[in-house]
Amino acid sequence: MSSFFRRSLLPLAVLACAPAVLPPVPFAHADEGMWTMDHLPVDLMKQRYGFTPTAAWTERVTKASARLALGCSASFVSADGLVMTNHHCANECLQQLSVKGKNYFQDGYSTKSPADEQRCPAMELNQLDSITDVTDRMQTALRGKDGAAYTTARQAEESAIEKECAKDDPTKWRCDVISLYHGGRTALYRYRRYQDVRMVMAPDQNAAFFGGDPDNFNFPRYDLDMAFLRVYADGKPAKVDAFLPFDAAGPKEGELVFTSGNPGSTEREVPLADLEFSRNVSVPFVVDNYSALDGALWQYSRESAAHHQQAQERIFGIENSLKVYRGRVDVLADPKLLDAKAKSEASLRDWINADPKRKETYGDPWAKNAEALAVKRRIFKPYVMLEGSFGLQGELFQYAKLLVRAANERQKPDAERLTAYHDARLPALEAELGSTAPVYPDLEKTELAFSLSKLRQVLGADDEMVKLVLGKASPDDLSETLVKGTKLADPKVRLALWKGGADAIAASKDPMIVLARALEPHTRALRKQMDDEVAAPSRQASEAMAKARFERDGVSSYPDATFTQRLSFGQVKGWDENGKTVPAFTYFSGLYDRATGSDPFKLTKPWLDAKAHVNMKTPYDFVSTNDIIGGNSGSPVIDSEGHAVGLIFDGNIHSLGGDFYYDEGTNRAVAVDTAAIMEALKVVYKNQALANELSQGHL
Secondary structure: OOOOOOOOOOOHHHHHOOOOOOOOOOOOOOOOOOEEOOOOOHHHHHHHHOOOOOHHHHHHHHHHEEEEOOOEEEEEOOOOOEEEEOOOOOHHHHHHHOOOOOOHHHHOEEOOOHHHOEEOOOOOEEEEEEEEEOHHHHHHHHOOOOHHHHHHHHHHHHHHHHHHHHOOOOOOEEEEEEEEHHHOEEEEEEEEEEOOEEEEEEOOHHHHOOOHHHHOOOOOOOOOOOEEEEEEEOOEEOOOOOOOOEOOOOOOOOOEEEEEEOOOOOOOOOOHHHHHHHHHHHHHHHHHHHHHHHHHHHHHHOOOHHHHHHHHHHHHHHHHHHHHHHHHHHHHOOHHHHHHHHHHHHHHHHHHHOOHHHHHHHOOHHHHHHHHHHHHHHHHHHHHHHHOOOOOOOHHHHHHHHHHHHHHHOOOOHHHOOHHHOHHHHHHHHHHHOOOOOOOHHHHHHHHHHHHHHHHHHHOOOOHHHHHHHOOOOHHHHHHHHHHHOOOOOHHHHHHHHHHHHHHHHHOOOHHHHHHHHHHHHHHHHHHHHHHHHHHHHHHHHHHHHHHHHHHHOOOOOOOOOOOOEEEEEEEOOEEEOOEEEOOEEEHHHHHHHOOOOOOOOOOHHHHHHOOOOOOOOEEEEEEOOOOOOOOOOOEEEOOOOOEEEEEEEEOHHHHHOOOOOOOOOOOEEEEEHHHHHHHHHHHOOOHHHHHHHHHOOO
């Protein structure tokens, strides 16, 4: 399963900009739902499973859960700041720590005590502190506004809310105003920021991703996709009040289990027109770009051992995402999905039009949304290639773009800035610029040259923006010049430009800064058009649809995923596939039976040496009916007592439709069993110290 967002991957968020949405119908007899922590379906849980979460249970699960700012979920599993997540969520840290001949991504990482734990250069962990409903305040600020006025009012009010929230110490608190039901409700999420995150343990890649791409999104599965981190405060392991006790026995078949994580984004509420846009435009665009980039990086990785190590994490992420998007192609081609959406829309439309008062109140939100989509369709390619940076990839240009835009935004009053540049969010941006993560010049040249070629291919050689970027140079020559000439690989240089502000940026002769500076007026114009002519009317249309649905049905349901903490519930359960039962569990015995000695089914020496000593009957991975999506990677699986019994790392092949709908019959979440984690730590990796901390709940 892919994480929701990685800075090292293509910026997918631009593809989902301005979706108009239709609230989902309730499923009272299914385990569907990614529920906000302040609006849990208590009655539904009691009805289905006889379980009612207490306030104390909910509070502990909320505070014991966390998210990695780059796009994954996690959880605290000891009082001394020990954090459990996935190996594939820690890949970037493992890659960045791999110096002096080390390859922690491939070979694994282990420490004997906190004194040995190394800091991840570019990792931040957020712990949810509170959720506050600010719907009335936002709706008051937006009432009667349209287009640019709507965008300006929204940015100003969000800025004021976030600034008030983080005023105590923006380096300690992160505050995000989140639109739920795409405008139907707005909430303020406040997080405790941990910026000192250190690596504790990760298995070798052969164990973490056993079976490779052939097994990805499939089951039976034999992956030990785990990693352990530790958050520090004032240079010492952080003391946390809430953590999930680690149950080394794992769950039982049929048991009620929960996942508390941060699903990235879903499109279950989007109307037919948006699904058709995804099917016809955005999803094919991503598949095409990812496929080509995967090939370029694969070729790069074969040029030398160093290139292989530099590109391995990127290739892993891209190939994982490719499988997701190819699955979406199949889902969006299913006429059942589109027919159901069309019938749902027609029903709501007929209900609105049946009453003159309702018609006056709600108008025709579908027409408003169609106008927005027409603009989005027209500017999609230049937007994603330039503002979305599909045409200018690589860490170095992204640093340049951030510095140039931040210099412009920081000159404005806080209320007039783009959301990402509010005062409350500046400490996080400064921390990103100060990251000591290595930048690989050869990899930068390869990615930049590839994307510049794509820029010319997508927009055309005669396009004014292509001429502005390339001039008379070829993509290869320009990438060579830019990467060789820039100093932005040095965090000290980046921070000096940040602190120097607009004057330093204007005076800079760094070629990456010069290019970003030249593009900024044009990319800002694209951004403004997307905000004013697509996002604003789409959000207004979505809000009208949501309110109409609520008035008609009188029910509450869960909102689309927004990379905020959600709770899902379900049970440990297999499924039927073509008349055959797929059991809920795999076991150590199956792992050794499946091993062939060749990649991707190859076990490393510690695993081969441990074969005679592990308990072959120990559960390894399992599936459950919990509703998850990308971003849930690293989520704990929790039992009714609030104990950790598993670690989400993937979904089965049927979960690839989870962006658009949930099918309890076949959609399954895939998790590592805590029994497997403990057995591997003790017998395979001989890391008794970590096993003891998990068992005791403290160092």
